[in-house]
Amino acid sequence: MSVSEPPTRPDGTVIDKEAVRRKYLQERDKRLRPDGNDQYVRLTGRFAHYLEDPYTPRTEREPKTDDRTVVFIGGGFAGLVTGARLKEAGIDDVRIIEKGGDFGGTWYWNRYPGAQCDTASMVYMPLLEETGHMPSEKYAHAPEILEHCQRIGKHFGLYEDALFHTEVTGLQWDAARSRWVVRTNRGDHFTARFVAMGIGPLHVPKLPGIPGIQSFAGHSFHTSRWDYDYTGGDPSGAPMEKLADKRVAVIGTGATAVQCVPHLARACGSCSCSSARRRRSTSAATTRSTPSGSPTSAPRAGSSAGWRTSRPTRPGARRTRTW
Numbered sequence: 001m002s003v004s005e006p007p008t009r010p011d012g013t014v015i016d017k018e019a020v021r022r023k024y025l026q027e028r029d030k031r032l033r034p035d036g037n038d039q040y041v042r043l044t045g046r047f048a049h050y051l052e053d054p055y056t057p058r059t060e061r062e063p064k065t066d067d068r069t070v071v072f073i074g075g076g077f078a079g080l081v082t083g084a085r086l087k088e089a090g091i092d093d094v095r096i097i098e099k100g101g102d103f104g105g106t107w108y109w110n111r112y113p114g115a116q117c118d119t120a121s122m123v124y125m126p127l128l129e130e131t132g133h134m135p136s137e138k139y140a141h142a143p144e145i146l147e148h149c150q151r152i153g154k155h156f157g158l159y160e161d162a163l164f165h166t167e168v169t170g171l172q173w174d175a176a177r178s179r180w181v182v183r184t185n186r187g188d189h190f191t192a193r194f195v196a197m198g199i200g201p202l203h204v205p206k207l208p209g210i211p212g213i214q215s216f217a218g219h220s221f222h223t224s225r226w227d228y229d230y231t232g233g234d235p236s237g238a239p240m241e242k243l244a245d246k247r248v249a250v251i252g253t254g255a256t257a258v259q260c261v262p263h264l265a266r267a268c269g270s271c272s273c274s275s276a277r278r279r280r281s282t283s284a285a286t287t288r289s290t291p292s293g294s295p296t297s298a299p300r301a302g303s304s305a306g307w308r309t310s311r312p313t314r315p316g317a318r319r320t321r322t323w
Ligand SMILES: Cc1cc2nc3c(=O)[nH]c(=O)nc-3n(C[C@H](O)[C@H](O)[C@H](O)COP(=O)(O)OP(=O)(O)OC[C@H]3O[C@@H](n4cnc5c(N)ncnc54)[C@H](O)[C@@H]3O)c2cc1C
Pocket: 073, 074, 075, 076, 077, 078, 079, 097, 098, 099, 100, 104, 105, 106, 107, 108, 110, 115, 116, 117, 118, 119, 120, 124, 166, 167, 168, 169, 198, 199, 200, 201, 202, 203, 256
């Protein structure tokens, strides 16, 4: 085929590129909203708890006032790989600053049941050869990826100077000293010759601004802050036995819901799933109690359009997924 010839299908028919382009634009337009990020609720006031770290207790420390060659903001893959390569290059004083309680970034925060990568692990997980780790699955589950992040941190000595549960709140260039002045929410006030950042796009949970979210009185949390104290179970997939008498609604039908809903459907009294739009997004889970031992007698959690409910046909039976 020469460049000037129109593209064809395997059966020889010509592909109408303009029609394909129009279709893509149509589908894109369905997903664009004029309110953009304003569609989400700000996580302040009564919503501030959605930001809390449920995984690691915060430890007190003295504020830092020293100087470093490189400071990296964010302890996910970006920070780990940059830190590792800088250490390999002989830069010893690399400080990673991370809001969460450990390395991992996405994989620190996302511990919901069923979480796993959807790019092949051998491609997705960084520094495998350097650390000698062989992924155990083609698409590794979250606990293995988090453990690998910790392995990178230990292997390259990145823990020694890391600041966890610390959020960078200010960066200012001091031209006279040729240094960045770094400020954090822990009272740190130190300098660095270079500052780099890999803060990721997904570290702030998004709550939809839907009617009722202000007044909902049941228990709720975001999938990136999974409340295993409430649900029972653990990130490795142990049954969430505390949900047996609960009616659970998941807001969101993206890849996160696809991964966690089967676990919820297995565990809880009834499980409903809803989204106004179909896109890859993280999800929020909300629960209400249902009468113990009668999962099918609970009123339908959402009967309006967009809701799909999964419930057992007999107690103990595996739920059929209907989405
Ligand atoms: C469940 C899930 C599965 C995914 N699977 C894949 C996949 O299979 N393939 C793929 O390519 N991508 C996948 N992704 C996308 C994933 O986010 C990236 O692959 C990658 O982990 C991003 O790494 P990062 O270091 O850039 O950002 P992150 O992992 O988001 O790390 C950024 C860190 O910066 C911290 N931070 C932010 N602001 C500050 C601040 N001011 N001060 C201090 N710290 C701060 C955050 O707390 C966060 O921990 C997935 C995402 C999710 C949620």
